[in-house]
Each structure stands twice: as structure tokens, then as C-alpha cells.
Amino acid sequence: MAKRIFNIWRGDATGGRFVEYHTDVDTGMVVLDVVHRIQAEQAGDLSCRWNCKAGKCGSCSMEIDGKPRLACMTRMDTFSPSATVTLQPLRAFPILKDLVTDVSWNYQQNKRIPPFRPRPRDADGRYRMQQIDVDRIQEFRKCIECFMCQDVCHVLRDHSRFDTFVGPRFMIRLASLAMHPLDALDRIPAVRKEFGSGMCNITKCCTEVCPEQISITDNGIIPLKERVVDRFFDPLMWVKRNLLRRSA
Amino acid sequence: MTHRKDAWWIAPFLTVLGFGAFIVYTTWAALQGEHYWYGSYLSPFYSPLLFIDSSAAGAAPLEHAWFGSWPTWWPAMLPSSPALFILMFPGVFRFTCYYYRKAYYRSFVGTPPACAVGALPRKSYLGETALLLFQNFHRYALYPAIAFVFILYYDAVLAFFHDGRFGIGVGTVILLTNATLLGCYTFGCHSFRHLVGGRLNCFSCDKQTQLRYGTWKRVSCLNERHMMWAWISLFWVGFSDLYVRLCSMGIIHDFNTWGF
């Protein structure tokens, strides 16, 4: 069997370059298997994050032929046998080494989000919710924090607005709290002001790359934007909220 | 700019082509002010007819005007076209639509042109927080858009009656399809989806919210294919105008049961 060619970015924060590797590819192999084979046979110190190798943990995010993908879920038979496959680290985040980036900014953003604050329990000490009420947020909670949506979001990737926009991953985390039937905290003003919902221009790349097929834009960010409109841009809602409610 | 090897530029390119063609055609058709009526068919670009200039070729009979004959205060430099009064409503609705925003931000301003392709360089990126804050008023464009769906259905129903006689023609099918496609686009709108149910946190709580949940579910089905409806309805509304126009100009012949 002919060797396949891989162009892998090697280097660290100070710089780097693409290095070409030639290796065999067996039936059913995914890109992560290739990385492991290259580590074992040619480059023991080739850095790459991974954990579960089953698409459940979101560790092995990298850019494969220029697009963010999970290396463990990208089958080699999706490429033409003669094609060179390019592997490089996520571009939106600082490089640590080779295919590994520093994603700590994301953890800082998560910490900024006020935690879930449930309403009191029912009289018998239980909480009751219907499945139809939790379907929406369960979609968001499928997120495996691979941070590929953060990587592909041009607000972060191209415009580096890390100061004003929290990114798609945390927009849907906010959505999962804002739509939670038990959550008692008003999060809408913060969604607009602190987390920057207005920075998103709904160009939907986050949705395109999501390995969990979460409709980040349609089901998460746009509904949040609409809730922001309810609160800040809709005089009818203002009247309903402030005048009608009080007289009722 | 990118390491993508696929033809990422095709989608923005086609978008520019599609929107460009539509805008050029719509502008031209709207400025004509004539040949928007044929038999009992009214071009959707010209509906509702607020005023009618009966002197124009292919104009609708005066009784179809909501407010009568063409106003005298209308500046002479502008063509006396009924389309000019109303086209801004669907125009604004589409311009502020969440799908169209995605499409033109990508293809016309390149923020970004495609996923993982570098955005076109600009001084500073403010998203929809500054100049584009008006996009938040999409729901106000929705209300007239809903009215338009009903008006166009009304037009389509009227089209079945030529001189008081019921009949069916290729044109009636086209106009009915047009109203339906616009309905699928309008009632799949993200703002509509939010207003009918999306704003609730508890769907199951009472009878009213359960009803709204049912509606929200149906709207969500349309919303999932919002882009498809946006394109099909856009194409079809232009095609409907073209069809009526060509019939009115006598270039093509409408097959119908009335036999004219």
C-alpha cells in the first residue's frame, strides 16, 4: 500500500513550520490514529491533545485541511488517497506546541457566567419539569467543549474581540440557563452587555463546525438576541412589562 | 487567508449572483409602472394597489385601487408605479431577516466570506452593536410581512375569478404558489418563532402555553429550512411578476379555462 502524505504544523509560540510525514493508513483509521502512528514511529514528541477517541470529550480539535474538526471523528477514507492532508492547531488561540493550543481563555469566560440558581423545590422536596420544557436546553447541554465554534467564530478568530464577545460556546451555555425552567436569575441584560450578544452577526460558522450538531445559531444565539430585543428594543414589550403587569 | 482546499468561494459567489440578479430585476420591474396586470392576475410586486394610474399600459382596472386614482402630489420625476409605495415593506423584512443577514454579511461584506476563511480586513469590528443595531427591529418588519401574506392570498383567490367567472389558469397556480411560499418563509421567521412560543421558559404550564408550544413546534419546522424558503420564495415572487408581465405584454400566452 502506498504511503499517505501529511503536512503537520510543528512549532511553538515562537514560531514553526509545516513538516511532511509519510505513513501507512489502514482500514477505518481516523486522523487521530495517523497522529498516533506518526508519534510512535517517527516523531515521539509530536504534541496533540486527545482523550476518549470516541467524539465524546472534545479534546482533539484541530484544523484539518483548514477546517476545525475532531481528529478522532475524521475518517481517512473521506480524503482522496493521493491527497496531502494538512493538520494544524486551532487558529483562534495561542499556540502551546504543535497541534496544542492554550484554550484557558474559554475557562475564564465560563467562570464569568453566574451559576445556575434554581427556584425553591416543590413541597415534597422534588423538582418537576416536563420533557417538552427541557428538550431545548438538553440540546445545548450536548456541548462537549471542543471549542471549535470558538475557533471558527470570526469575531474571535479574525477580529480578536475576546474583550467583548464570549463566543458561541458560552452563548449556548447562557441560552441553556436562560431557558432553564428552574433557573430564577435574570440573565438577559448580561447577555447583551457583558457577554456581547450583539457582536454575533449570525454567520453560522459555529453551527457548521459543531460536532454535536447543535443548532447554535438558530436555537441558541438568535433566541437570545430576540430576548434581548424583548428587553431593550421593543416598546410593546416594555409597555407589557411595566404598565400592564403592574395594573394586573 | 485559509488552508481550506475545497471550493469555499462558490457559496458566496452564487449568493452575490442570485441577490444581484434579483435586485436588478426587481428595481427594473418596480420602476416600470406598467404591465403588472393581466386578466385577473396581479403581479405580487404591485400588491396591494394603493393608487392606480389608469393611463399606464397593462394597468389594473381602477376599482382595484385601495385609495383611487394616481395622486397629483406624486413628483413628476418619479415613474407612476404602484410598486414604489409598498415594496419597501417586504424589502425591509428580507433585509433584516436573520438568514439574509448571514448571507449578505458573508458574501457582500466578507465577515467572514466562508468558515475558517479570513474575514476581509476592516478597522474595527462592532458586529450588530453600533450602526447595525437597527437589525433588532426585525420583528416590526414582520408584522406588515404577515399582512402581505394574506393580501397575496386574497389576490390569488381573486385571480380565479375573471369577469365574475370562476376559472383556473397557469397564472392562478403561480400566484397561489407564490402566496404559499411567502407564507412558508414568513411564518418560519426567527422573530415569529420567538413571539409565538420561544420566549416562554415553560411550555407545559397551562393550556395557553401548551397551545403556543404546538404553534412553536410547527414554526420551528419551517424555521429549520428558513434559508430554503427564503430562496424559493424570492425566486418565485420574481418569477410571478415576470409571468404576469410577459402575459400582459403579449409575449407569452396564459393557458386557462376562460379561453382568452
Add this chain to the structure above:
Amino acid sequence: MVDIAELQTFEHDVVVIGAGGAGLRAAIECSRRGLNTAIVCKSLLGKAHTVMAEGGMAAALGNVDPRDNWKIHFRDTMRGGKFLNQWRMAELHAKEAPARVNELEEWGAVFDRAKNGLISQRNFGGHRYPRLAHVGDRTGLEMIRTLQDYGIHQGFAVHMECTALDLLKDGERIAGVVAYWRENGRFLLLKTKAVILATGGAGKAWKVTSNSWEYTGDGLAMAYLAGATLMDMEFVQFHPTGMVWPPSVRGTLVTEGVRGDGGILLNNKHERFMFNYIPERFAPETASTEDEARRWLQGDKEARRPPELLTRDVVARAITSEVKAGRGSPHGGVFLDIASQVPADMIKKKLPSMYHQFKELANVDITKEAMEVGPTTHYFMGGVQVDHESQQSVVPGLFACGECAAGLHGANRLGGNSLSDLLVFGRRAGLGAADYVASMASFPCIDEAQVRQSMRRATDILNRESGANPYLVHEALQKVMNDGVGIVRSEADLTAALAGLEHVKRDVERVKADGASQYNPGWHAALDLRNLLIVSEAVARAALMRQESRGGHSRVDHPNEEEVWGEYHIVIHQGRNGMDVEKVRRAEPPRELAAIAYATLESLEGSNG
């Protein structure tokens, strides 16, 4: 060599090693008790192995079937564990699990709902009633994300991508931890009064495993080297259903939920073979015909459960027998068929990640075709021997919880009992550590020689001129374990495996990693080898000693469960000349618990309290 005074140093009351469900729950409890706590984890936060748990967490909430209660859960756990479980741990687990599930909900977990609005529960192998609180087939993700999002606001420090190398002791008691940052290879010293190990198992010692790279037995080996005892190490659970094709994903887990939701096992003759493997003990509670099994699935309360839901050890052995008898699938497994049993949209709704996993990795549409599955190394029932109340090991200040602690599961773990184990005993370890810290008079002293030795072992791997390739040594170790200490064992195989391990040990001692210390996976792998080797040897030695077949431990040369062995644990500790393996007699079971465990179901139903 680095001057110890210049080493990056942290001081904590408690250091938790491992940030899966147990570690996070322990850290939360320590923080709530006002302790200065740190959590150390090899990966990024939220990526720990808990994330891969699929089916659910077992707790006798009685939301779906009100006949359920803690006693029946306890009875199921004991029977599943072949009565080798720690009685008190099984009792605490069954009693406290419901509170832990409710607490998780209060912290933001969104479980699937039952019709009455309460948390829904699903059926699982060995559980009499629908008992597993779940979120589709991604319950572990829900659990870890909930604990993570709640935990980051509790005030404990999180040291991510940081690997613990060794435990430090001051005399008998724990004094600290030496660790290094994976990012740059720099060492750090954590001075602490107590350490809670929550490092999981060591599935990476086998070639075919459902475990991630992190599962290298770090906690087990560190505890062993620090003088703690390891117990029940021969009991390794082989999950009956791992993927078998394509080769690169061999071992990846296929959740038991597939069978819980109606999936059936077939051999290549299209026979539902599990009906031929029902053990006597479970015969009265298992369906005897396909028709009865089908009625059970439809909710007939009179029908008995299908044999596919027998305990994991039974199913895994049955699959192995079918394959050995030539009735296996083309790639050496059997067929798991849910397509013919459940409508396609239900499959996609209940088992979305299984659908996705097979579609993406194997090109199989599970709503149309059967899956090919076979046993895969999954879980360590054994681990650090701990006190059932406090989770403290024999080393003062050293606690263990979750998979790396022994006792709850006995000879075989029931599916769903691990997630509840993490929370129940994670919390208890936190409480135990808090009590221990409160009783301490002085901060322990650090012995600099221990620190130096630990760092030298690590740097030697990089500094050697030449040596064995860590990746290849690891492969060799996996081969030894797969061949000799697999699902079915024999004296000859185990002896050969021990000899093989000796061979691997020599390679491990002269392993060499290329490159620098900065995020160097070769070096990281080399450092893990010591731990894998210690755990592998412990498993092989314990398996050799236990001359019977029980639960996860099957011997072809001793195929029956021997009553006399039910009275012994095998306990391992570091001796003067290597590993000491001892047969230790169990204490008499508490009478009231024994009464429950051997009672009939009818007498326990509806008797909560």
C-alpha cells in the same frame, strides 16, 4: 537539579488528584467544609473519563416504578457483585444515591423526564427496576459538566494538564504531591495535609479497552508505592459490548442502554443465544422465552427481564463462548440488534450518540443494521482498600474514591452503579478528609530527598542517551495483558503474563523519550508506564491466586464459583522484595444487611425506610 526552595510550591489542606465525577464531588465537599482545596488533573477540566459514561446513574428514586427502594438496590448490587462487596459500602451507596441525584439536579443537571415531571429512570443490566437517572446516552457528560460548572464557583484551585508523579510522606502520614505541568514540563510541589485519589482505573494496560489514555492507574500505583493496600485487583470488568470493527476503534464502548432499550444479542445463526446462558441464581428473575422478554419490554409487570440484561460478567462470557464456538460475527464479535426491535426515530432519540458513533466511525446505520460487538476492558472493581465511612486508606491522610477505590462493587459492578458511586463516595471522601484535616495538630514536613528522587526519575527518561521507545513498550505491555490476563484466564496464561511483565519491566527501566520537556507526549507516556506496570502486575498476581471463577474473574482451570473463596479478599501491598499478595479473610456480614441481601424480592418491595 532544581533547588527545592525554587520549585513552584503550593500549600493546600487537601489535594484531590483526578477531576472526574468523584474528584470534583470530593473537591466540592472539601471547599464546602472551608478547606483550602486544589484539584489536579492530567487533562483539561471536563474531559475526564466520566464524560464517556453513557447509560445513567443508579439510584432507587422510585420515580418510574414505585416498588423500588434502597433495599432492592442494595440487594441487586450485592448479587451483581457475587457477595464480595463491602457490605457497608453497598448499603451507604444504595441509601445515599437518591440524595446525590437530586443534589445534582439542584446544581443544574437536566435529566430526561418521566411523564409525572420527575427524573426519568431506565432499565439496566442487573437492576430489578428501572433505576438509572439518565440524559439520553450522555449521562456522564451531563454529570461532569454540572459538577464543573458548579465547582468552579466553590473556590477550589484547579491545576489543569498537570500530572501527579508521586505522593510524599512525613513518616507514616501524607505530606504532599510532586507533579509536573504537561505544558512545559516544569515540576511543582503541592504541600498538603491530605490527598484524595480519584484517578480511576487502568484500562490502558489492555489493547482492547473502552478507556481513554488517562486510565493508566496513576492513583493505584502512587498509593501502592506510598504504602497503601490494593484489594480485589483480579476483578476487572470486561464490558460485553465494545465496537469490534474497524480495528482502530476496537474497544470503543457501546452503551448497555442499547440492551436496556430493547436491543438483542444474536449469533451468526441468528439465534438469541443469551437464553442459553442464564445462571441458576438469576433464573427465577429472567425471562425464559422470547415472548416473555418482549412483553417485559412493553411494560408488562408480570413478565421477567430479558437475558440480555443479565450482569455484565455473564453477558461478556457468553459472547466470548459464542465466538470461540465459531458462531461469531465476521470480525470476531456477535450482533447487537436494535433495528428490528425499536422504531428508527426512537433509536435516534434515545441513543443519539450511539447512532452518531456507528454512523461516523463504522459506516453502520444502527436503525437499519445490527452492530458488531464484543467484550472490551472497561472497569476496575478493585483498587485502593479504604474505610467504608471515610474512604481513608491504611495510610493516614490518603483517601480514595470512585473507580480507584475498592469495595463497593465486589466481583462485578452493575451498570449505572459507577456514576452514583462517584458522587456518594466522592462526597464521603471529602468529608473524611475534612475530619482528618481538622484533627491534625501540625502541618506535615516535606522530605526533600523524596522530591528529588521523584523528579530525577522523570528527567532521567529525557536525559538518557538511548533506550526503549515508550510507545512500543506500552504496546508490548498491552499485548501481554490482552493475551494473558484477558476475560478468561488460566494458571499457565497468568504465569506467562507475569514473565512477560518482567520483560516489559526491564524496558520500562530504560525507556527514553525524544525531544524536550515541553508538551511531550512521548515523555508523558513513558512516565505513565511505571504505573501501568505496577497495576498490571497486581492484577495478574491476584488473578493467579484466586482459584475460582467469580464475577469479572474467570478461570478456565477453576470454572466454578467456590463458596470458600467468597470469604476472602486478595490484598496487595509493597513488600521488601516486591509485591506481597495476601489472602485476607472477610469480616462477618452485618446481620440486618445479610437478611436483606438474601431476602426475596416480594418481601422488600415497597418497604423503604
